[in-house]
Structures are given as structure tokens and as C-alpha cells.
Amino acid sequence: MPKPYPREFRDDVVRVARGRDPKTPLKQIADDFGIGESCLRNWLRAADVEEGSQSGVSSDQAAELRELRRRNRLLEQENEVLRRAAAYLSQAHLPKMMYPLVRELADKDAPIRVPVTVTCRVLGLARQPYYRWLAQPVTPAELKEAYRANALFDAHRDDPEFGYRFLLDEARDAGEAMAERTAWRICSENGWWSSFGKKNARGKGKKPGPPVHDDLVRRAFSADAPNRLWLTDITEHRTGEGKLYLCAVKDVYSNRIVGYSISDRMKSRIAVSAIESAVARRGQVAGCIVHSDRGSQFRSRKAQRALKRHALVGSMGRVGAAGDNAAMESFFSLLQKNVLNRRSWETREELRIAIVTWIERTYHRRRRQDALGRLTPIEYETIMTAPATQAA
Numbered sequence: 001m002p003k004p005y006p007r008e009f010r011d012d013v014v015r016v017a018r019g020r021d022p023k024t025p026l027k028q029i030a031d032d033f034g035i036g037e038s039c040l041r042n043w044l045r046a047a048d049v050e051e052g053s054q055s056g057v058s059s060d061q062a063a064e065l066r067e068l069r070r071r072n073r074l075l076e077q078e079n080e081v082l083r084r085a086a087a088y089l090s091q092a093h094l095p096k097m098m099y100p101l102v103r104e105l106a107d108k109d110a111p112i113r114v115p116v117t118v119t120c121r122v123l124g125l126a127r128q129p130y131y132r133w134l135a136q137p138v139t140p141a142e143l144k145e146a147y148r149a150n151a152l153f154d155a156h157r158d159d160p161e162f163g164y165r166f167l168l169d170e171a172r173d174a175g176e177a178m179a180e181r182t183a184w185r186i187c188s189e190n191g192w193w194s195s196f197g198k199k200n201a202r203g204k205g206k207k208p209g210p211p212v213h214d215d216l217v218r219r220a221f222s223a224d225a226p227n228r229l230w231l232t233d234i235t236e237h238r239t240g241e242g243k244l245y246l247c248a249v250k251d252v253y254s255n256r257i258v259g260y261s262i263s264d265r266m267k268s269r270i271a272v273s274a275i276e277s278a279v280a281r282r283g284q285v286a287g288c289i290v291h292s293d294r295g296s297q298f299r300s301r302k303a304q305r306a307l308k309r310h311a312l313v314g315s316m317g318r319v320g321a322a323g324d325n326a327a328m329e330s331f332f333s334l335l336q337k338n339v340l341n342r343r344s345w346e347t348r349e350e351l352r353i354a355i356v357t358w359i360e361r362t363y364h365r366r367r368r369q370d371a372l373g374r375l376t377p378i379e380y381e382t383i384m385t386a387p388a389t390q391a392a
Contacts, residue, residue, distance in 0.1 A: 013356075032360060032361040034360070080105065153192065164193075215291075216291070227284070232291070233332065240345065241264075242264060244351050247263075249275065261274040288313065
């Protein structure tokens, strides 16, 4: 079963179809974006349902229903925790130590299985000491340590601005006395620091951080098959409403833009969305090299998790060396000349539609390139990959 198109791509196609010239048939728009006419009609119908102009269940309503079901399930779990905790503590011969109850509720054979996260939140316990207890038998020293950690955690949760010395005072008042060094060690192991204790290292004018990947490309922008080498970068352009940012992913084999994301904010999410869009549209991409500059969006943990999730290999150029990603810069230069600088843009929406239309209709299907033997990226992939598939 083919993977669904990215949501951002579907929304862009719907915008273009709605704003088309009345004389332009819907099939022409579908052909420009490489989809079927029936598929485009389904997208338009779904968009009408979302906006309320046509009857049906919108995605927001479906999401609200799923959220209500999730909350009902969570309430059932919380009620089960409180019911079992009351019965558990009513037995005088059992120690008032809740970790065994957490384990029983999390057991897969329990009548109502409750995740550890939910149980610890309802009972006000810290999860880190529980997992340490679960990994090895509980000794008196470890039990005492858990009580101390719970006391420090309660104090930290109530007053996040307190350092470990203030947390120690609160724990002593709660009946858990300990040395200052012990309180520091427990807080250090669990990361319970004062919210004002460390200066924020963020700020403008900082040098780019160290690369999280080596430069595997070294300006050799060539590939002998699709999904072997991708290039990615972010560009921006001003509109009357503010800046609009575009993150694009380019396959070096055919120079095709295999994924992109457009947003009004340059956060790590825009890089992740572009990568996810490329993976959704290309299928099997394990082992593909994704080369970028050393921007914070590509060095972020979210971007690194996205690469790891799809078995992609990261690569990064040097600081201030535009030539390390020159093939991607050349695409942005074309975009600048053909779209961005052609006129002034009043709204982000009209610039977004212009960018998407130029990429999908003009760049992919009409603009012939010397490097591809005077073929368009779509034609090149269609012609060159078919013999390779037959030979395999």
C-alpha cells in the first residue's frame, strides 16, 4: 500500500486547485502535481468538510473524539490507582511503600493495566527511584534513599526555583533528614536543579556549535541512483506579514525536490517536517546520506532523531563554507530569481502558493537541465530508473 502524501503537500495542492483559473480543468492541476484527478477531488471534498461547507466528520472532530477516549481511559486508570492504593495501605502488616503497587498495576495480566507514568503521577512518586528499585532487590539503604528522593522531588515540584540546599531543608521538615552532600547527589542524579541556577547559554552572536556529523560529501555532488544523497537547507523571504521560511530536500541523482516544508518560524520542526515529507514521498530511503550546513535546526535533537528513525545518514559541511552545500544553494538561487524576487508579496499565503506551484509544476516538469541531458527531473527519473529496475 503506498504511503499517504504529507499533509502540508495536500494542503498546498488544494490551495492551488481552488485558486486556479476557471478555464483550467481540474485534471491539469492534478497532472502538474503528479497525482490522480480522483485523488485531488477527494482532497477538495475533505477540505470542504474541514471548513464546514460540506457535511461529514472533520479531522478536528475525529481528533477531539480520540482525545476524549484517551482522557476517559486515563481517568479509569487513575481511579484504579486510587482504589488499589487505599486497599493497599489499609493492611497494617504491609509497609507503606508504594513501589510494589506500581509494579502490580503495570503488570500485563492486571484487570486494568495502568502505565507506570500514570501511577507515579497520581501517587506523587518519582519514576527514577522506582525503576532503580525494580532493577534490583530493595535493601534498607535503598528504601531509605527512595524516601529521601521522594521528599526532595516533592519539594522540587512545589518550588522549582529552589536549589538543593533549600530542597534539603524542605525534606528535613517532611521527616527525611540527610546530609547536604547526599541531597546534592540525589538532585544531581535526577537533574533537579534550580530553574534560576544556570545561565541560559542561548543568544545572538554565538558561533555555530560543533557538527554532529562528519562531512561525508566533500563537495562531490553526484549519485548513481535515487535516494543515495540528499541535500537540504533553509531559505527565507520577506512578505508584508513577515518572513516566510522554506526548508527543501533535494535528491542529487535527479535534482528533484523530494520534500519540503514551509513555515513562518525557523524552528527545528521545519527541518524535521521536510525530512518526514521526503521519506513519505520516496519510500525506501535507508542508508541515504542527508547533507546540510551546521545550522541549529539540523543539529537539533529532533532532527537527529528523525534521521535515526528512518535509518538516514547525516553529513554536515564547514562553517562559513557555502561551497560545501553549493548544489543546494544553486536551487535556492533559481527560486530567488524565478519567484521570490519577481515581485513584492503581501501575504505569506500567496508566496507559499507561488513557491509550491513553481516547484511542482515548473521546476519538476517543465524546466529542462543541462546536467540531466536536457530532461526535467521527473523525466530523468522516469527514463533512467526504468532500465536499472529491469537490470536488477
